Each structure stands twice: as structure tokens, then as C-alpha cells.
Amino acid sequence: MFYLANIEDYVRVEPRHFGLATKDAVEKQLNESYVDSVSKDLGYVITIVEIEDIGEGIIIPGDGATYYNSKFRALIWKPELHELVYGTIAEITNFGAFIDLGVMQGMIHISQTMDDYVSVSKTGTLSGKASKRSLSIGDNCMARIVAISYKLGEPKIGLTMRQPGLGKLEWIDEKKKKVEKESKEPKGKKGGKKK
Numbered sequence: 001m002f003y004l005a006n007i008e009d010y011v012r013v014e015p016r017h018f019g020l021a022t023k024d025a026v027e028k029q030l031n032e033s034y035v036d037s038v039s040k041d042l043g044y045v046i047t048i049v050e051i052e053d054i055g056e057g058i059i060i061p062g063d064g065a066t067y068y069n070s071k072f073r074a075l076i077w078k079p080e081l082h083e084l085v086y087g088t089i090a091e092i093t094n095f096g097a098f099i100d101l102g103v104m105q106g107m108i109h110i111s112q113t114m115d116d117y118v119s120v121s122k123t124g125t126l127s128g129k130a131s132k133r134s135l136s137i138g139d140n141c142m143a144r145i146v147a148i149s150y151k152l153g154e155p156k157i158g159l160t161m162r163q164p165g166l167g168k169l170e171w172i173d174e175k176k177k178k179v180e181k182e183s184k185e186p187k188g189k190k191g192g193k194k195k
Contacts, residue, residue: 001083004049005042005074010067013057018066026054026068034074040150043078044103077103079148079157084166089139092124097135099143099159106157108143113161114171133171140169 011033017025027048034045055069079085087099087106096110110118113135116128126135135141143166147158161167 001078001080003043003076003078005076006052006071007042007074008069008071011070012063012065012067015064022054022057022068023051026070027051030070030072038104038154040155042074043076046075046077046103049073049075079104079106079145079155081145081148083145085143085145085159087141087143089135089137089141092120092126092135092137094120097126099141101157104154104157106143106145106159108159108161112146112159114167115162133168135168142166142169142172 011026011029013025013029017028020028030048030051035047036045038044049072051070051072053071057066057068059066085099085101085106087101089097090100090105091098094110096108097113098105098107110120110126113126114128114131114133116131116133118126118128121127121134124137128134141161143159143161144163145157146160147156149156149158165172
């Protein structure tokens, strides 16, 4: 989920930025220190939106940098359990697929791609045995986040598409059209055989 976060932090401005105006030096340092960083508390920092306040600088003996107590706003993306996400299949493996979520990737295990026996074909697609559905690189999908792990720094995001309203966008459209068609049929004609 995307958030605008209000952050207050002592920003360590390195000596190489000392020739700049204070606001420019702090902004440059914030971009270097925060943008594209990931933490469990904040999530993935996309950009610094605005610097709201910069306090007076302090110097710590033995450190050549200057520290400024700064208040700023950042645009972040933090994955949340049970969140619906839209993405594109970026890679197919023998154990599932990686979905590009825009900011980072999520992994969907082969067993979570569809309600069917799924195998990896020689052409590099995931194929359902009974449904004949397939997932290929470049397919657009809706998925749900079911697991998030921060053990190795950047979060590992586990996804599922085995719930109603999820899956490849074409599958969702097919289901929607089928439901609309069934709702328009007169009662008594749904699936019944003529005698």
C-alpha cells in the first residue's frame, strides 16, 4: 500500500555537500540515504516529497559531518498482509512465478496460481491440466499478499491467486461475463436438459 509518511530524523550531511545551501545539502543527503531503501518499519521509500523543516546543524566531535534535525515527507510503499495487488508476470520458474508489482517483486508458488494441477511447459508457461489455462511472462494478474518476510533485508512477498476475483485478468473477465450471462437467463433454463 502507498503511504505519505511524515518523518523526523537527524540527517547526517556528509562533508562533500558542504558547498551547497543547507536545504539543498539536506535534500541531496535525504535522496542518497532514503530513496530506494527498504526497512520493516517504513517499507520501500520511493521519493522524498517535501522537506518541511530543517533545524540548526550540530557537529559531533570526531565526525566530519553535520547533523540536521529535519522533518520531511516521503512517498513509501509498504506491503500489507491480505492486500490486493496488480502486477505483471516477470519470470516463470519450475516452482512458480515472480510478479512485478511495480515497486518490487512478489513470488507466487505454483500451487497458488490456479485451482488446478499446474505444470511448467517446455515453452516456459504454467499450464492447468483440466482448465487449459496458462500463465506466461507479460500476463497481467490480480493477486493477494499472503506472506511477508523481512529476514534477509528486502521483503520477500508471497502471493496467491486461488481466491475468487483473483488471477490472470482474462480469467477474471471470463468469469464476470459468465456470471452476467447466467444472471440474464430465465430461471429454469440454467444447465437443465430438455425432456
